[in-house]
Amino acid sequence: MDMNQYLEVFIDESNEHLQNINDNLLQLEKDPANLQIVAEIFRSAHTLKGMSATMGYSDLAELTHKMENVLDEVRNENIKVTTSMLDVVFEAVEHLETIVEDVSQGGSGKKDVIGVVEKLKQISNGEEITESTTPNQAEPQTESVNDNSNHNTPFMELDEFEQTVLTESTEQGFKPLSIHIELREDCLLKAARVYMVFDVLEKIGEVMKAYPSVDDLEAENFENDFHILFVTKEDNNDVERRILKVSEIDKVHIQPFTLQKNQTEQRPSQVQENQAEKAPEQEATPSNQEKKEQQSTQHTSKTIRVNINRLDDLLNLFEELVIDRGRLEQIAQESSNKELKETVERMTRVSGELQTIILNMRMVPIEQVFNRFPRMVRQLSRDLGKKVNLQIIGAETELDRTVIDEIGDPLVHLIRNGLDHGIETPEERLKSGKPEEGQLILKAYHSGNHVFVEIQDDGKGINREKVLEKAISKGLISKEEGQKLDNRQVNELIMQSGFSTADTISDISGRGVGLDVVKNKIESLGGAISIESEQGKGSLFSIQLPLTLSIISSMLVQIEKETFAIPLSSIIETAIFKREEILYAHGKEVIDFRGKVVPLINLKHLFKVPSVDSLEDDLYSVVIVRKGNKMAGLIVDSFIGQQEIVLKSLGDYLSDVFAISGASILGNGEVALIIDTNALIK
Template sequence: MDMNAYLSMFIDESNDHLQSLNENLLKLESSPDDISIVQIIFRSAHTLKGMSATMGFEDLAALTHEMENVLDLVRNNKLKMDEFIFDTLFKGLDALDAMVQDVVGGGTGKADVSAIVTNLKAIVNPDYKAQGAPKGQTEASPEKSGGEAAAEIELDQFQISVLKQSIETGHQVFHIQVTVQETCVLKAVRAYMVFELLEQSGEVVKSEPSVQDIEQEKFDRSFSVYLITQQSAEDLKARIENISEIESAQVTVMDEESIAMLSKPSRPEAAAVKPEAQKEKAEVKPAAGAPAAAGGGAAVTKTIRVDIDRLDVLMNLFSELLIDRVRLEQLASEIKRGDLTETVEHMARVSGDLQNIVLKLRMVPVESVFNRFPRMVRDLAKTLDKKIDLVISGADTELDRTVIDEIGDPLVHLLRNSLDHGIESVERRVEAGKPETGTVNLRAFHSGNNVFIEIEDDGAGINRERVLSIAVKNGVITAEQGAGMTDEEVYMLLFAPGFSTADKISDISGRGVGLDVVKSKINSLGGAVSVKSQLGKGTIFSIQLPLTLSIISAMLIKLGSEKYAIPLSSIMETSIVRRDQVHHIHGNSMIEFRGAIIPVVSLSKLLESPDFDELTENETEVVIIRKGEKWAAVMVDEFIGQSDIVLKPLGKYLSNTAVVSGATILGDGQVALIIDPNALIK
């Protein structure tokens, strides 16, 4: 059997199963006693294991088998889910996803997952069921302080079992005590660098003080960890001591006998306490009015998988057909023959229906992007020690596949921003009289020929004065300019390159990059982004995107002998302007429009049109365009009319012309450049 013939199918189905596993594991985290969800997870894991084994990806199959063993105990009521089991299974899913992506890139799908397998085997071990879940696997108990001796680290029975099994499987177990120099100013930073090195080298089982206390510099000069690794003690010691301002690193090799001596009897009162279900720090809720999960009455949809390249070919062929249709319509209007006109009109109706079908074939629900975020929010909420609900609505809203492929990263940036900077800590929310759990709404909806995606949080909001002070300090604007800016204009300063309001750099956000990338990416897709905020109440980031990037409706215009196209989605109306209506203010041409003064844009000057001189007559025609809340009047020579046009990229030929976003071929065979209205309004 030729396995290569089935590789594409394996990758597609593996991604589907991994997505299902993530979604259902999140549901189970909210309802840990729901065995029906466990059954679904088990079936997906079992199928993935069988597929991997058939294709010869042994590491994938082996890891999935160990996860399956844990799930089998849970579904048969022999094991209760707890926080450690959830975290271990999620780590397993991350490893499986990385292995599948390695296969996608032409790799072998192999990876070192021994640490995860060790934890999974320990969970299945009867000792785990007897002792119960470890409380705070990587954190010391809160009553311990950073000044206590490293030798006093207390391990529970489960952690000791993990260390023993690690030695049995050929791993090294080290007790490491790290001491920073007495003159060190940023102890937490040096400790973070050490932990980053240790996590790259193996798995940290226990630390003293806790990771949180170390990050907050609640320790004197030293801290200790137990580490599972395959590296040598000498190499690890040298790498740690090579970190700046680290005075020493004492690495002690642990054997089974020394680990057994660490065991301390459990306190009787602790064993008698019944564990209570904890509210998860991140959970996913359906929005109000969202349909409930299918209960067996849903209709089965028949689908087939189609290579996206084939759809691209279909779109290109239809684009050529559309150009010929416009040409035939023009010829029919010139010849004025009844039967020809009738046939062309019928062809126009049929091709219009065909156009709708072809465009719908490329339309994909934003759910394909949204479904990655619940897991991301869960993990970030735990990292940030916050309680956050992610509420998703409008996931069935459809966008062109081209847009879908590009919108994921900007949404990740905005969500991370809301989680890190928007939602407050539990303590601050309680002080402000808010619920402990913050809410982030992720919604999508249609409006006209556009799709809007909004990310709304009920966090602290944006501090206008703080943003202004940073913008002035960084030279983005002057103090005088800031005084006259509206709130929305101030909030948009967040999208300036390198702008950051973070007090400290974190791995979540706040490195001074991100939001400027969001804006440039959305603008490149023909969209726009805006911000609304209320201090103490929350913030809304709104993204406006075109339905498709392939075929659009446009207004065709002339500048002298040249023809151009302006997308209808940006045109508010057309008008005629007399010479005496144009005012010159500080060197800029302005006109009054609906009670407001808006700028007049000379398209001929921007494009260096050789044979068009605006306002040579007493009046000229203008197109009123809009970008968010800003308006502008674009002077043109003549309106040709509305038409559906096919966007053709120009590549590098006109890369320096910012106002041109592409080109189209008209019915008469001429090429018309497509104007980007967003570039005309500053």
């Protein structure tokens, strides 16, 4: 059977199980005696092992199996959870993630896992382990739960992926069989006999699963019998005849395998729960039972998997619809046809609702980015010899997928920076009267049309004098200028290119790269970053991000006969100034805006727009825009009004146009360039 058709499902479910393992391992480290957490990790590992073996990724299956053995010993209380043990398990998970990533990129899923496999073996083969509690003999706990048949029992615990494959093969005319094979007592080369049986069977069908596992069969870690879940189109007698041709086979038992409904719910760790719930369920009235089934049906139909490319295509089509909607609105305004106006108004309302739905479909929780940080913080804390408690707030906050894809690396850099430069060692914290465990808070929340992400620590904060000393030595500012800067302006200096206050360059935070990379990345997303810090108490890095990058609200302005769009997220307000209100500083035009000196930028001169009328107006139409704490006034000829526009890229040939982030097609067919205000403010 061709397994490629299941590849996408395999990758998605593998990532879900790995994330579940990661989250629960971190919880287990905080609560080592909680066997329920161990059971949850075991279930995910067991399912991942089965999926990997079915898909033919042997390295993934082997590594997961050895990790499963360790977890099995922990849940059977044969070994205790220790930090060193968890280090090895975390290392194994990193390898698993690498393999799944390789598979998702079209790779073979091959990886050298011998080192970590040996470490896992050493843990699971500790002195306290006895023969009666080896992993191979621990698994048959399911036998007494699911079925009275010795031949069929080992395969009653199939995960969802294996069930899907089995159902698909049945629909294609294959028969699932449970085969129990007994070797002679005097059989010497048991692994060789197993290989010969597999070789015979794979000529007439597909071996889906073996019990004990293939690894254990190859290592002869079994008695004299084993089970095979096999699919074929051949007759049972023919299958038995072929198997018996292999020498030293004593008995062969073949029986049809029946895929039972909801069998994946019958996991070893749930046996007692299911037995406890069995009696109340039998006493339930028919109406209650129907209600339960309805609720179950409603629950399973809440979500579906949709390829993100389809959502991209849907958004692209809707963007074209937005452009046509603008055109229709303009035609309706110019027309005296009442019915046309009413129809266009209704279409505008409906398309607006459709726009909300489509954009919401593209919104994904920032949790997808946050999930990688707990393990990273754990490892870095150990490398730095620090104790850090990471607290995540607002992981359910949603952002457009395009923003999610880009924000991960800047957050990684800021967190590493906070751990390296911000939070002190336990000894330093105790000396300064702080708890030895530092606090690192990662928070996300909505505010208007933006999402704010904050990284806060209770470390030593930013040393103002050290920052000024470094900035002066690098020639970024003079000593006189440094004395005039307030704390916020000093904090912004650390985001200058190449700036670092570290005495030595480390691999933890910057790797020699300053926070200017983070700043540039965030600003390229239409966002902004600000820093608040108090020496001795900690720092707060606040990132402001747009909800979406595709359809934006903008202010349309006119310069001569050209129309430009300015994103509303950058605009503070619009104003009109008289010519006599324009001031000059250092030979440049400025205005006094509420007590602050704001420089003016004449867009007509900047973009070299040809002048149609040489007469100069006595009034200046100005759009006040902001980038962080800095402001500028953009001089335009007139304001047209607010409008939602579709952001289109200028393409590779025009990618370096200064201060233009894209373009949009307006309702009248005219192209409006979208101004990148961040590029205008230095």
